[in-house]
Amino acid sequence: MNSEQLFQQIRIKQSYLCVGLDPVREKLPAAVMSSDDHVFAFNKAIIDATAPYAVAFKPNTAFYETDGSLGWATLEKTVAYIRTKYPKMFVIADAKRGDIGNTSARYAAAFFNRLGADAVTVAPYMGADSVQPFLGFDGKWVVLLALTSNTGSADFQYIENKESLSLYKQVIQKATQWASPEQMMFVVGATHPDELGVIRQMAPEYFFLVPGVGAQGGDLDAVSNVGLNRRAGLLVNASRSILYASSGTDFAQKAAEEALMIQQQMKHQLELAKLI
Amino acid sequence: MNSEQLFQQIRIKQSYLCVGLDPVREKLPAAVMSSDDHVFAFNKAIIDATAPYAVAFKPNTAFYETDGSLGWATLEKTVAYIRTKYPKMFVIADAKRGDIGNTSARYAAAFFNRLGADAVTVAPYMGADSVQPFLGFDGKWVVLLALTSNTGSADFQYIENKESLSLYKQVIQKATQWASPEQMMFVVGATHPDELGVIRQMAPEYFFLVPGVGAQGGDLDAVSNVGLNRRAGLLVNASRSILYASSGTDFAQKAAEEALMIQQQMKHQLELAKLI
Numbered sequence: 001m002n003s004e005q006l007f008q009q010i011r012i013k014q015s016y017l018c019v020g021l022d023p024v025r026e027k028l029p030a031a032v033m034s035s036d037d038h039v040f041a042f043n044k045a046i047i048d049a050t051a052p053y054a055v056a057f058k059p060n061t062a063f064y065e066t067d068g069s070l071g072w073a074t075l076e077k078t079v080a081y082i083r084t085k086y087p088k089m090f091v092i093a094d095a096k097r098g099d100i101g102n103t104s105a106r107y108a109a110a111f112f113n114r115l116g117a118d119a120v121t122v123a124p125y126m127g128a129d130s131v132q133p134f135l136g137f138d139g140k141w142v143v144l145l146a147l148t149s150n151t152g153s154a155d156f157q158y159i160e161n162k163e164s165l166s167l168y169k170q171v172i173q174k175a176t177q178w179a180s181p182e183q184m185m186f187v188v189g190a191t192h193p194d195e196l197g198v199i200r201q202m203a204p205e206y207f208f209l210v211p212g213v214g215a216q217g218g219d220l221d222a223v224s225n226v227g228l229n230r231r232a233g234l235l236v237n238a239s240r241s242i243l244y245a246s247s248g249t250d251f252a253q254k255a256a257e258e259a260l261m262i263q264q265q266m267k268h269q270l271e272l273a274k275l276i
Numbered sequence: 277m278n279s280e281q282l283f284q285q286i287r288i289k290q291s292y293l294c295v296g297l298d299p300v301r302e303k304l305p306a307a308v309m310s311s312d313d314h315v316f317a318f319n320k321a322i323i324d325a326t327a328p329y330a331v332a333f334k335p336n337t338a339f340y341e342t343d344g345s346l347g348w349a350t351l352e353k354t355v356a357y358i359r360t361k362y363p364k365m366f367v368i369a370d371a372k373r374g375d376i377g378n379t380s381a382r383y384a385a386a387f388f389n390r391l392g393a394d395a396v397t398v399a400p401y402m403g404a405d406s407v408q409p410f411l412g413f414d415g416k417w418v419v420l421l422a423l424t425s426n427t428g429s430a431d432f433q434y435i436e437n438k439e440s441l442s443l444y445k446q447v448i449q450k451a452t453q454w455a456s457p458e459q460m461m462f463v464v465g466a467t468h469p470d471e472l473g474v475i476r477q478m479a480p481e482y483f484f485l486v487p488g489v490g491a492q493g494g495d496l497d498a499v500s501n502v503g504l505n506r507r508a509g510l511l512v513n514a515s516r517s518i519l520y521a522s523s524g525t526d527f528a529q530k531a532a533e534e535a536l537m538i539q540q541q542m543k544h545q546l547e548l549a550k551l552i
Contacts, residue, residue, distance in 0.1 A: 022379070062379045065386035068352055072345035098399065099372055100426040100492075103298070103338045110341035123374065125401045125421055127428025145401060150376040152403025155450060156443065161435050167443065174431060216376075 001090055001118050001139055003182055003207065007231040009055045009088055011276050014267040016232050017259060018056035018092065018209065020239025021046065021078060022063045027244055029251040039067070043078045046243060047086070049252040053263035056090040056235050057082055058209075079115055090235070092143060092209065093117035098130045105133035112137045119143050121187060121209070124171045128178055135183050142184045146171050146199060149189025149212030168195070172202050181205040188227075190218025190236065197226030200233075207233050213262075214241030220262065224269035232275055238262060277366055277394050277415055279458055279483065283507040285331045285364055287552050290543040292508050293535060294332035294368065294485065296515025297322065297354060298339045303520055305527040315343070319354045322519060325532040327362050329539035332511050334485075336370040355391055366511070368419060368485065369393035374406045381409035388413045395419050397463060397485070400447045404454055411459050418460045422447050422475065425465025425488030444471070448478050457481040464503075466494020466512065473502030476509075483509050489538075490517030496538065500545035508551055514538060 010016050023039045035041035047057065059078055064071035082089050093115060097107040104122075111120040112134075119141035122131055134142045147157055147168040157168040165173070175184060186203065188196045190212035199208070208227055212218035213236055220236060227234045238258075246254035270276045286292050299315045311317035323333065335354055340347035358365050369391060373383040380398075387396040388410075395417035398407055410418045423433055423444040433444040441449070451460060462479060464472045466488035475484070484503060488494035489512055496512060503510045514534075522530035546552045 024382075060375070060379055062373070062375055062382035062386065065348075066382045066390060068386065068390045069345045069348035071386075072341075072348040076344055096373065096375055096399070097338070099336070099338055100424070100487075101428075103336055106300075106338035106342045110338065110344070110347075114342060114344045123372070123399045123401050125399050125432060126372075126424050126426060127431030127433070129426050129428040131428075148376070148402050150402060150405050152377075152405040152407075155403030156401060156446065157403070159435075159437050159443065159446060162438055167432065167435065170432065170435060211376075 003231060006055065006090055006207070009090070010232045013053065013055050013263070014270060014276055015053055015055055015263040016234045016236055016266055017054040017262050018058050018235040018237040019046065019050045019054045019242055019259065020094070020211070020237050021057055021059040022239045022243065024063065027247070029247050029249070031249045031251060037074055037077070039074045040077050044081060045252040046255050047082060049256040050242060050259040051086050051089065053256070053259040056092060058092040058094050058237055060094040076115060079117060083116055090119070091117045092119040092121065094121045096121050096123050096145065098123040098126050100126065101129040101133055104130050108134045108137065112140045119185065121145065124175065128174070131175070131178060135179050142179060143209050144171065144175050144184060144186055146186040147188050147192055147195055149191045149216050149218065153189065169202065172199055176203055176206070181207070185209050187211065190220070190223045191216060193219065193222040193226060196223060200227055200229065204229060207235060209235045209237065211237045214238040220265055221269065224266070228269065228273045228275065232270065236266070279507060282331065282366055282483070285366070286508045289329065289331050289539070290546060290552055291329055291331055291539040292510045292512055292542055293330040293538050294334050294511040294513040295322065295326045295330045295518055295535065296370070296487070296513050297333055297335040298515045298519065300339065303523070305523050305525070307525045307527060313350055313353070315347070315350045316353050320357060321528040322531050323358060323362070325528040326518060326535040327365065329532070329535040332366040332368060333358055334368040334370050334513055352391060355393060359392055366395065367393045368395040368397065370397045372397050372399050372421065374399040374402050376402065377405040377409055380406050384410045384413065388416045395461065397421065400451065404450070407451070407454060411455050418455060419485050420447065420451050420460060420462055422462040423464050423468055423471055425467045425492050425494065429465065445478065448475055452479055452482070457483070461485050463487065466496070466499045467492060469495065469498040469502060472499060476503055476505065480505060483511060485511045485513065487513045490514040496541055497545065500542070504545065504549045504551065508546065512542070
């Protein structure tokens, strides 16, 4: 999927919501426990409930790897289900991979070819040759960590070099030379709205994947104000606030309501930005 | 396994060799092709051939994830095989994970509890709360990326702050405050022997996992000269030079010969350092 197609979906859905599929076994509602694969049953219900209000789904591999190869099978079934039932949905494997070149090439094959994701999140620490193997796939995307939503982002990402340029800005600066806005997006946490505005100026055409709205406390309006560009340029993720909106039999209905509420807020922001 | 037990194995084996189990399907010898699980058959042969000369095995998850859930099942079988047949072997899951706290906790459960590895490699970019969830497991280890062996290490890891302290040194400085030498090791590439000596001074008691000997061009003697400490403190990894020493029916024999050659060099270094 290219950026124009993604923007088209954003206009059709009047939404730039990405739903994080991060299932935690202990939190699953009793309603899915009769199924053979509880996690898949849960994902399927969440996907069907929220698909009308979202343009992207983002399974985080950690929540599948806790179940080992069985969890990976659930991840594969989940992505295949989205691909088949919602072919225009953008699928991000939130894997935060990155290794030496010949190893990163294996990860790229795993997530783009084998799993069939549109995008994979990648960590920048190991530099250019750890990122480049992910770039050779037509219509596929690297989503590079720049400024993450967690408190630990302060430990290294804000370190300034002698020219007072912080590490996350250096990541943006270098990475925009490695890849075009058709190949790369950046992770910028919703918990840093001021910095998000600065990064938007450094990378005006790039999409940002913005986690941290909802359970982590980020503010959607603040993010949208400074982050929206001429093709929206934002995918804002919500996970826990949607997945666990209710633990009752109405969990999917409540997830849909939560997603709808966010979509309505996004619609308003898209109108303000004259994008719809 | 604690550091004293690991050092004991190093003295018994007269080796600090870690064998990287990074199987590439296209490179597998014809000899394993009659098996149902080619990759596992290959790993099993390599493990049995090299176990006498090694103290650690390090499967890199990328080489399994290219086969999706089936690859993960092979990874599980491989670790279980080592655990059962060679219970004193140190097993490192080379996964380079790292995410926000509640997600890193899932990775820790995946690699320590579910897979049963002794150690997992972790990327530092997301800071303290991305690393800490890996630290609460008795006898388990975080192997944190500090200075990697690839050329891309120059992109960010060498960036200096205003006090002229490079990023990889800041990672060492902070991380040694997060975790003791009983909980944490550092990845330091063999391709940077001078820097390895500096890092040894910053972290005298910590083990270093040193990739980059062999196919990547690092020099074992140079690394050992500056890296060995009073409990050895080094695990030097070799992957491709051992795994693909021969593509013939003698692949396991040639892998053993390659591992033996490295072990002999390590024995000499341990003698020079008066550790055996």
